[in-house]
Amino acid sequence: MASKAESAPARKEGMYDVVMRQFEAAADIMKLDPGVRKILSKTNTEIVVHFPVRLDNGKIEVFTGYRVQHNNALGPYKGGLRYHSTVDIDGARALAIWMTWKTSLAGLPYGGAKGGIHLNPKEYSKNELERITRRFTYALGDNIGPDLDIPAPDVNTNPQIMAWIADTFSSTKSPSTRFANLHVVTGKPIGAGGLAGRDRATGFGVVANLKAWSKLTNNPLKGMRFTVQGFGNVGYWTAHFLLKEGATLIAVQDATATLHNPKGIDPEALNAHSEANGRNIQGFKGAAEMDPKEFWALDCDIVVPAALGNQITEENAGSIKAKVVAEGANGPTDIQGEQILLKNGVHIIPDILCNSGGVIGSYYEWLQNKRAEIWKIEEVLEMIHDKIETSFNQVVETAKEFKVDWRMSAYIVALRRLETTYMERGIFP
Ligand code: NAD
Numbered sequence: 001m002a003s004k005a006e007s008a009p010a011r012k013e014g015m016y017d018v019v020m021r022q023f024e025a026a027a028d029i030m031k032l033d034p035g036v037r038k039i040l041s042k043t044n045t046e047i048v049v050h051f052p053v054r055l056d057n058g059k060i061e062v063f064t065g066y067r068v069q070h071n072n073a074l075g076p077y078k079g080g081l082r083y084h085s086t087v088d089i090d091g092a093r094a095l096a097i098w099m100t101w102k103t104s105l106a107g108l109p110y111g112g113a114k115g116g117i118h119l120n121p122k123e124y125s126k127n128e129l130e131r132i133t134r135r136f137t138y139a140l141g142d143n144i145g146p147d148l149d150i151p152a153p154d155v156n157t158n159p160q161i162m163a164w165i166a167d168t169f170s171s172t173k174s175p176s177t178r179f180a181n182l183h184v185v186t187g188k189p190i191g192a193g194g195l196a197g198r199d200r201a202t203g204f205g206v207v208a209n210l211k212a213w214s215k216l217t218n219n220p221l222k223g224m225r226f227t228v229q230g231f232g233n234v235g236y237w238t239a240h241f242l243l244k245e246g247a248t249l250i251a252v253q254d255a256t257a258t259l260h261n262p263k264g265i266d267p268e269a270l271n272a273h274s275e276a277n278g279r280n281i282q283g284f285k286g287a288a289e290m291d292p293k294e295f296w297a298l299d300c301d302i303v304v305p306a307a308l309g310n311q312i313t314e315e316n317a318g319s320i321k322a323k324v325v326a327e328g329a330n331g332p333t334d335i336q337g338e339q340i341l342l343k344n345g346v347h348i349i350p351d352i353l354c355n356s357g358g359v360i361g362s363y364y365e366w367l368q369n370k371r372a373e374i375w376k377i378e379e380v381l382e383m384i385h386d387k388i389e390t391s392f393n394q395v396v397e398t399a400k401e402f403k404v405d406w407r408m409s410a411y412i413v414a415l416r417r418l419e420t421t422y423m424e425r426g427i428f429p
Pocket of ligand 1: 153154155156157202229230231232233234235253254255256306307308309328329330355356358359
């Protein structure tokens with residue numbers, strides 16, 4: 001019988017190649033110090049763990065988990081954990097590197113990391129996922145920690161999974177350090193030390209970016225039509241907040257279906273349907289199913305990719321009619337796709353800026369935990385909004401200074417901060 005745990009796939013061209021090419025281009029343009037360039041072109045630590053778990057049917061499976069820690073010059077490593085059948089070492093590397101740029105751009109005291117488990121979580125029961133998560137946490141051991149490396153939710157991971165990690169990590173340490181060790185992850189449920197507003201922080205940040213873009217380009221969001229790929233945490237909350245700005249959601253695509261309704265899809269009704277349907281949008285009555293291949297070509301003003309990497313490519317970028325692509329996902333646009341969009345005058349709000357609301361929210365959760373405080377959601381969202389606006393304006397100004405697009409400019413802002421830190425601190429010994 002086929003094993004449920006899949007073996008890790010062989011190396012293929014993918015997100016890692018994209019992130020490295022973007023980095024090399026930015027480093028050339030800004031004339032990054034050669035020594036710093038060497039340091040940042042490598043990951044500091046790459047952890048691969050194989051760990052056994054007993055399934056509900058009594059059989060044992062061995063799973064493969066990853067944690068790549070790219071750089072910690074600015075502070076502890078920070079980045080999500082993803083449970084997906086595409087998780088591999090190259091993907092984890094790429095996503096870890098993007099996290100270093102993202103935390104630097106946002107002005108946070110963090111480095112960059114990423115990881116996850118190579119599996120399809122929909123094939124496992126809740127009890128199995130709990131045992132898989134706890135055993136993965138145990139296998140990572142002291143390679144993570146509240147002042148060393150702080151994971152957070154990503155694709156197919158959620159506050160419940162963060163709570164299991166926090167509980168396992170802190171339970172396997174001395175009881176005298178239990179409470180400090182509970183803060184090993186962010187994105188926890190509120191009752192387990194989570195932050196009010198962390199659930200919606202990424203989608204809120206995507207819309208904060210779109211508001212800044214709207215102001216800059218004089219394109220009111222009210223009356224605009226938008227499409228969203230991925231209707232999980234980021235896709236749903238982005239739709240929720242864009243609706244508040246008076247925009248209309250006309251199409252949604254997830255792993256199971258592509259739905260279209262030119263008169264508008266209610267994100268709340270779709271979310272309720274998805275929740276009740278194993279987080280799948282298929283079968284929703286408020287929209288018609290359409291051919292997934294037609295999704296990107298739909299007539300709309302805003303496109304929000306909020307699923308996986310390398311989705312906007314030379315195959316579909318030319319068909320995009322929107323004024324702006326707001327990258328909720330990490331790495332959704334590949335190099336060729338980006339060139340086509342830019343040639344066609346489509347603005348791109350790059351991932352490391354656009355989806356940074358999530359890690360900014362995580363930072364405030366970590367601070368709240370460290371100070372043993374409990375903050376109000378209104379304060380949290382206002383602080384995230386302010387930080388996003390600051391980063392957005394910095395990216396626009398730096399783009400003018402270097403005469404580059406916004407992605408290059410976002411990289412330059414991030415790399416400059418890292419370069420300054422290395423120059424000031426020097427290299428041990
Ligand atoms: P999620 O698991 O909550 O949702 C993922 C969604 O993508 C689901 O609706 C799923 O059906 C859909 N999807 C998966 N494969 C697909 C495919 N082939 N085609 C279309 N849709 C597909 O994950 P999330 O937390 O919302 O993360 C989405 C993206 O946003 C990821 O790239 C993640 O790295 C990025 N991101 C997440 C956060 C966060 O705070 N959660 C922060 C920053 C960036």
